[in-house]
Amino acid sequence: MDETGFATHDHSGCIEAGLARAGRICAAAGARLTPLRRQVLEILLAEHRALGAYEVLEHLRQNGHPAQPPVAYRALDFLVRHGLAHRIERLNAFVACSHSGRDHAPVFLICRACGAVAEAGWQPGAGQIGAAARAHGFRVEAVVAEALGTCPNCRAAAP
Amino acid sequence: MDETGFATHDHSGCIEAGLARAGRICAAAGARLTPLRRQVLEILLAEHRALGAYEVLEHLRQNGHPAQPPVAYRALDFLVRHGLAHRIERLNAFVACSHSGRDHAPVFLICRACGAVAEAGWQPGAGQIGAAARAHGFRVEAVVAEALGTCPNCRAAAP
DNA sequence: TGATAAAGGGTTATATTATAACATATCAAG
DNA sequence: CTTGATATGTTATAATATAACCCTTTATCA
Ligand SMILES: [Zn+2]
Ligand SMILES: [Zn+2]
Ligand SMILES: [Zn+2]
Ligand SMILES: [Zn+2]
Numbered sequence: 456m457d458e459t460g461f462a463t464h465d466h467s468g469c470i471e472a473g474l475a476r477a478g479r480i481c482a483a484a485g486a487r488l489t490p491l492r493r494q495v496l497e498i499l500l501a502e503h504r505a506l507g508a509y510e511v512l513e514h515l516r517q518n519g520h521p522a523q524p525p526v527a528y529r530a531l532d533f534l535v536r537h538g539l540a541h542r543i544e545r546l547n548a549f550v551a552c553s554h555s556g557r558d559h560a561p562v563f564l565i566c567r568a569c570g571a572v573a574e575a576g577w578q579p580g581a582g583q584i585g586a587a588a589r590a591h592g593f594r595v596e597a598v599v600a601e602a603l604g605t606c607p608n609c610r611a612a613a614p
Numbered sequence: 615m616d617e618t619g620f621a622t623h624d625h626s627g628c629i630e631a632g633l634a635r636a637g638r639i640c641a642a643a644g645a646r647l648t649p650l651r652r653q654v655l656e657i658l659l660a661e662h663r664a665l666g667a668y669e670v671l672e673h674l675r676q677n678g679h680p681a682q683p684p685v686a687y688r689a690l691d692f693l694v695r696h697g698l699a700h701r702i703e704r705l706n707a708f709v710a711c712s713h714s715g716r717d718h719a720p721v722f723l724i725c726r727a728c729g730a731v732a733e734a735g736w737q738p739g740a741g742q743i744g745a746a747a748r749a750h751g752f753r754v755e756a757v758v759a760e761a762l763g764t765c766p767n768c769r770a771a772a773p
Numbered sequence: 774t775g776a777t778a779a780a781g782g783g784t785t786a787t788a789t790t791a792t793a794a795c796a797t798a799t800c801a802a803g
Numbered sequence: 804c805t806t807g808a809t810a811t812g813t814t815a816t817a818a819t820a821t822a823a824c825c826c827t828t829t830a831t832c833a
Contacts, residue, residue, distance in 0.1 A: 460750045487800085489810070508790070523813060528791065533810095544703035545758050547790065547819095562743050564752045575746035582741040584721050584761055587734035591619045592766035593723045599704050601758040602743055607751035646829085648781070667819070682784060687820065692781095706790095706819065 459503065459553065460573045461566070461606040466503075473500040473551060477539050480556050486537055494518065495530040496551060499540055504570040505548035543572065545601045550574070562600040568609035618662070618712065619732045620725070620765040625662075632659040632710060636698050639715050645696055653677065654689040655710060658699055663729040664707035702731065704760045709733070719757055725765035727772070732765070 459469065477496055481488040488496075498514045499506060506514075512527040531549050534540035539555050542548070543563055553574040554561070564573040579585060579598040588595045618628065636655055640647040647655075657673045658665060665673075671686040690708050693699035698714050701707070702722055712733040713720070723732040738744060738757040747754045 461752070487809080489799095491811075522811090524791070525793090525813080526811070529811080544760070562746055564747055564750055564754075566752075567755070573750050573752065575750065577742040577746060579761070583736040584759060587721055587736060588723055588761060588763070591723055591732050591734065592769075593620070593725075593732065593761070594763045594769060595723075595761045596726070596763040597761070599758060599760040599762075600743060601703070602738070602747060602752070602754045602756070603758075604747070604753045604755040610751075610753060646781080650782075681782090683820070684784080684822090685782070688782075 461571055461608055469503075470497060470500045473555070476555055480539065481537065484537060486533075491520070491526070492530045492533050494520065495527065496534055496539055499534070499549060499551035503550075504572050505543045505546050505550040505565070507546075507548045511549070541574070543601060544599050545603065560598055560600075563602065564606070565601060565603050566606035566609055567603055568605055568613070571606050571608075573606070620723075620730055620767055628662075629656060629659045632714070635714055639698065640696065643696060645692075650679070650685070651689045651692050653679065654686065655693055655698055658693070658708060658710035662709075663731050664702045664705050664709040664724075666705075666707045670708070700733070702760060703758050704762065719759075721759040721761065723765070724760060724762050725768055726762055727764055727768035730765050730767070 474493065474497060477488055477493070480486075494515065495511055498511055498518075508524065508527045508531060511531065512522060512524060515522050515527065531540065531542075534551075535542055535549070538552060540549050540551050541561055541563070543550055543565065545565065550563070550572050552561070554576055557576075559576045560579045561574050562577050564575065566572075577600070579595060579600070584598060584600075585595070587593075633652065633656060636647055636652070639645075653674065654670055657670055657677075667683065667686045667690060670690065671681060671683060674681050674686065690699065690701075694701055694708070697711060699708050699710050700720055700722070702709055702724065704724065709722070709731045711720070713735055716735075718735045719738045720733050721736050723734065725731075736759070738754060738759070743757060743759075744754070746752075
């Protein structure tokens with residue numbers, strides 16, 4: 456699957472492909488993609504934006520699955536641990552991963568206007584952050600990189 | 615003032631210099647560094663790590679200034695708006711700025727073991743994030759870059 | 774100067790995000 | 804089946820953050 460970025464596209468394909476890929480990843484990892492976890496992933500895949508845990512919970516309830524907060528947090532934690540979703544720190548929210556299965560460090564492009572999130576891959580060790588870490592004798596284990604701005608669709612709508 | 619990074623140093627100098635610099639910056643900007651705001655900045659400057667708003671509040675109270683949460687949040691918001699402190703999204707916490715006065719985009723190196731935070735400057739537009747944004751037609755307005763890992767001191771202590 | 778507007782701070786209450794703790798259910802082996 | 808491990812259900816509560824209101828201080832200007 457290619458970068459969808461902010462371009463319009465056949466979105467039902469995103470959902471199906473994402474679920475199928477998640478199934479393969481979990482099978483390969485010996486992890487259990489239970490109906491609940493699969494449903495939460497489907498909720499995230501249904502949008503190219505980040506959802507708060509309580510938004511996910513609300514979707515679950517609307518889908519006929521009444522649940523309490525820990526249910527949503529645990530499912531989201533599973534998805535994040537297995538690389539099927541990411542947590543966006545800036546938003547206290549979660550987004551389905553666009554590159555699941557590939558070992559990658561994500562950088563998120565978050566549109567202030569419409570909330571859309573695009574995920575780009577990068578090499579944290581290669582660029583300026585890696586250089587800064589080496590200069591400080593710091594060993595990097597994980598990087599959060601989140602850019603806020605405006606996506607091309609929103610700039611076209613209100614330039 | 616130079617990068618202190620994770621190196622040991624005369625820390626009382628950090629506090630005095632930081633307060634003096636903040637005074638100059640606020641005077642130049644026509645902003646009011648009131649006693650409360652100055653006290654909160656001093657609390658942050660006293661540590662090279664990020665403090666949660668409620669930790670700041672606790673320090674305020676111990677310093678003989680009983681206060682409610684909005685007091686801490688408003689002072690922290692002032693400091694962040696004027697570039698005297700930064701919010702670390704990953705930690706829901708705040709840290710005194712090491713580069714205040716200079717126009718800069720910060721990248722934070724956060725030690726998992728001891729909580730120390732070093733702040734390095736970078737050029738978000740120049741590297742991979744800028745390239746990714748351009749490739750997506752995305753206009754970047756602000757970047758959060760936070761690296762978690764281990765600082766040289768902690769690696770020396772427990773390699 | 775005194776009136777008035779603007780900004781800061783004090784306080785209460787409440788919203789939002791997240792987790793601890795424990796009970797029950799389901800699953801995988803042996 | 805039994806048993807240990809994993810997953811889910813549920814209650815309560817912790818941790819983080821803000822809305823709204825009121826009063827005081829500071830700045831502006833007639
Ligand atoms: Zn899509
Ligand atoms: Zn947009
Ligand atoms: Zn210092
Ligand atoms: Zn350390």
